[in-house]
Amino acid sequence: MARTESDRCPGVLAVHQAADGGLARVRVPGGLLSVTQLEVLRLASAELGDGRLELTSRGNLQIRALRPDGPRELSDRLFAAGLLPSLEHERVRNILASPLSGLDGRYDVLPVAQALDQALCARPELAALPGRFLFAVDDGRGDLTQVGADVLLQAVDDSEALLCIGALSARVTWENAVDALLAAAAAFLQVRDAQEWRIAEVADGAQRIFERLGLRPGSEQPVVGLPVTAGAHGSALAVTVPLGSLTQEQAVTLTEHAAWIRVTPWRSVVIPTVGVEPLTAVGLVTTAESPWNAVTACAGRPGCAKALADVRADARRMLPRLPRDGRRVHWSGCERRCGKPVGDFVDVLAVGNGYLVDGEPREKW
Ligand code: SF4
Numbered sequence: 001m002a003r004t005e006s007d008r009c010p011g012v013l014a015v016h017q018a019a020d021g022g023l024a025r026v027r028v029p030g031g032l033l034s035v036t037q038l039e040v041l042r043l044a045s046a047e048l049g050d051g052r053l054e055l056t057s058r059g060n061l062q063i064r065a066l067r068p069d070g071p072r073e074l075s076d077r078l079f080a081a082g083l084l085p086s087l088e089h090e091r092v093r094n095i096l097a098s099p100l101s102g103l104d105g106r107y108d109v110l111p112v113a114q115a116l117d118q119a120l121c122a123r124p125e126l127a128a129l130p131g132r133f134l135f136a137v138d139d140g141r142g143d144l145t146q147v148g149a150d151v152l153l154q155a156v157d158d159s160e161a162l163l164c165i166g167a168l169s170a171r172v173t174w175e176n177a178v179d180a181l182l183a184a185a186a187a188f189l190q191v192r193d194a195q196e197w198r199i200a201e202v203a204d205g206a207q208r209i210f211e212r213l214g215l216r217p218g219s220e221q222p223v224v225g226l227p228v229t230a231g232a233h234g235s236a237l238a239v240t241v242p243l244g245s246l247t248q249e250q251a252v253t254l255t256e257h258a259a260w261i262r263v264t265p266w267r268s269v270v271i272p273t274v275g276v277e278p279l280t281a282v283g284l285v286t287t288a289e290s291p292w293n294a295v296t297a298c299a300g301r302p303g304c305a306k307a308l309a310d311v312r313a314d315a316r317r318m319l320p321r322l323p324r325d326g327r328r329v330h331w332s333g334c335e336r337r338c339g340k341p342v343g344d345f346v347d348v349l350a351v352g353n354g355y356l357v358d359g360e361p362r363e364k365w
Pocket of ligand 1: 298301304305306307332335337338
């Protein structure tokens with residue numbers, strides 16, 4: 001696919017003007033936030049935006065409804081909090097790490113993700129990466145295999161990891177892993193013909209990139225695992241944030257009870273093990289049985305001008321009546337289906353006079 005324009009993924013400096021005001025996306029490489037950084041974000045959301053922190057499907061955070069002078073003030077605050085280490089690279093620091101890595105006995109890849117972030121920001125030419133280009137560093141459990149990363153690094157053992165691009169892969173040593181990830185990103189910029197945003201859009205992109213890396217790819221496939229589920233995991237607790245929309249009260253509770261949080265790409269956070277009562281009292285979800293674990297929604301009205309319904313309000317209202325057949329349920333305000341899950345899901349689509357559920361009308365909703 002030959003695109004003719006660069007991507008318009010929002011950042012903190014390049015704020016998207018949505019129907020409800022400015023929308024800023026804050027990259028959180030590896031998902032890790034100190035409690036101090038979370039507090040900075042919470043206050044910024046309260047004082048400059050609509051008071052909520054949105055968790056995205058790439059493990060980032062968004063602040064909506066920024067007032068007109070909000071972006072400048074927000075960038076100053078985030079810079080002071082260490083959340084904007086490179087102004088040039090702020091939109092390209094899209095790095096996921098397995099959220100439970102190092103917390104339940106597996107190889108700890110968070111230091112690899114952090115080293116990748118630092119090395120990425122030290123390479124001026126990589127600031128030209130599209131804002132949609134995604135790195136994923138998986139600790140071997142396979143939870144990030146299906147997040148749609150352009151370049152996936154998956155732990156094999158203490159000495160090697162599998163570098164995966166599309167259907168091709170090659171083993172690299174941990175010593176060379178960060179260099180290999182950056183070289184793959186640099187090669188993507190060289191092999192793309194126009195303004196392609198993703199490696200999958202480039203003809204024979206994976207093969208051409210491996211050739212530039214001097215690696216002979218094979219067909220060894222990465223392990224496929226499941227996303228983190230709400231509940232206890234080793235020394236950590238996974239907490240689902242309903243619809244990925246963290247309220248002020250919920251954010252305050254997290255800052256009071258956790259020393260750090262890791263943002264996952266599944267609208268949840270991982271925190272050190274704590275008692276669950278304060279969390280559930282403010283509507284956070286700490287068990288895998290809750291239907292909230294399987295429900296997502298796009299922004300909808302009033303945040304998005306294209307939306308045909310307030311899908312978030314409708315999702316909350318309809319939660320007890322949603323189909324529960326094991327599939328995730330995604331509510332969309334229009335056919336773009338922003339934020340839809342990877343793989344099979346129940347498709348709830350606003351059409352103006354009601355909803356289509358998997359293509360069938362549900363006007364009574
Ligand atoms: S799916 Fe449509 S309505 Fe929902 S956020 Fe995307 S563009 Fe807006």
